[in-house]
Amino acid sequence: MTSLVTACLALLAGHFVLSHPLRKPLVKAVGPRAFLALYSLVAAATFAWMIMAFAHAPTEPALWDGTGDVPWLVSSLLTIVALALFLASLAGNPALPQANVAGLSTRKPSGVFRITRHPMMWGFALWAIAHMLVAPTPRTLVLAGTILILALVGAWLQDRKKVAMTGREWRTWMSRTRFAPGLSDWDALGWTWGLALIAWVLVTLVHVTTVGIPAGIWKWIDVASM
Numbered sequence: 001m002t003s004l005v006t007a008c009l010a011l012l013a014g015h016f017v018l019s020h021p022l023r024k025p026l027v028k029a030v031g032p033r034a035f036l037a038l039y040s041l042v043a044a045a046t047f048a049w050m051i052m053a054f055a056h057a058p059t060e061p062a063l064w065d066g067t068g069d070v071p072w073l074v075s076s077l078l079t080i081v082a083l084a085l086f087l088a089s090l091a092g093n094p095a096l097p098q099a100n101v102a103g104l105s106t107r108k109p110s111g112v113f114r115i116t117r118h119p120m121m122w123g124f125a126l127w128a129i130a131h132m133l134v135a136p137t138p139r140t141l142v143l144a145g146t147i148l149i150l151a152l153v154g155a156w157l158q159d160r161k162k163v164a165m166t167g168r169e170w171r172t173w174m175s176r177t178r179f180a181p182g183l184s185d186w187d188a189l190g191w192t193w194g195l196a197l198i199a200w201v202l203v204t205l206v207h208v209t210t211v212g213i214p215a216g217i218w219k220w221i222d223v224a225s226m
Helices: 002-019 023-030 032-056 069-088 119-134 138-166 168-176 192-211
Strands: none
Touching (some): 002 023, 002 032, 002 138, 023 032, 069 119, 069 192, 119 138
16 A cells, blocks of 8 residues: 555656646756657656556455445446546547647637536546445545546646646637536537447446456446356
């Protein structure tokens, strides 16, 4: 657990420090390509450390019962929504690295950006919450909590970085979009819902066949009997 907590703190520190206070001086010193390589290396190394530490952390008793049908159903719905947000965020997302934001201030939000300007980050956040609901062991809460902080605090800091970098473009985009998803405009995802559902079934099937832990509908369907 000590290694897991340390790895999680290193992951957060690497992302937040390199993305914000050290980004500008490092880009100036080594250039954007070298900075991106450094950032990617630190992110990959700390993420790999976190996953390995999680695998070796003791499986302590859950802090509450997450095995019931209600938390499982809520978790399943959250992960479907998370996948829909993530998949929709892969196209036309101005928050992605190297995205061209020229003219963003004149762009009318469409698709997933009618729901939130940070669909990818909210996808990660909902994934984390879903896992905390059904697997509330100390090691899962630490790892998922780290992803949750990284996603939401990272999105909040990203807004400030983008305003500093692009000025009016991102400031106007913020005024036309929401940080947190609301209850409306989910129909904007359209066919992405079907794609997300298919991906969810496949991902949860891989989860149960490789990790040995049921997820999604596989809580109620025995894979071995298929």
